[in-house]
Amino acid sequence: MAPRDSVINLRADSGRRSLIDRAASAVGKSRTEFVLEAAAEKAQQVLLDRTVFALDEASFQRFVKSLDAPLKTRAIKRLLARRAPWERRSK
Numbered sequence: 001m002a003p004r005d006s007v008i009n010l011r012a013d014s015g016r017r018s019l020i021d022r023a024a025s026a027v028g029k030s031r032t033e034f035v036l037e038a039a040a041e042k043a044q045q046v047l048l049d050r051t052v053f054a055l056d057e058a059s060f061q062r063f064v065k066s067l068d069a070p071l072k073t074r075a076i077k078r079l080l081a082r083r084a085p086w087e088r089r090s091k
Contacts, residue, residue, distance in 0.1 A: 010035070044086050 012020070017031075024034035055063055071077050 008036075047084070047086055 020034060021031055024031050027034065029037070071080070
């Protein structure tokens, strides 16, 4: 586990805090561990939802053809070389 060197401050009403505390206790975690895990899972879900899409057969074939074509610009090469946001380490 990476060292925790960043602070996230949250304000919550007492009802939500109690709910979070009960759930964290139920799974044997601290409030911080529970909230960080839940937030990270939701963040990953949001980012992945933006990368999954469906295509009909003809559109899929055009998409595959464009993926197989050589890259033409440095900007595209730089973009594809970047790590996904959830793969980056925060400092």
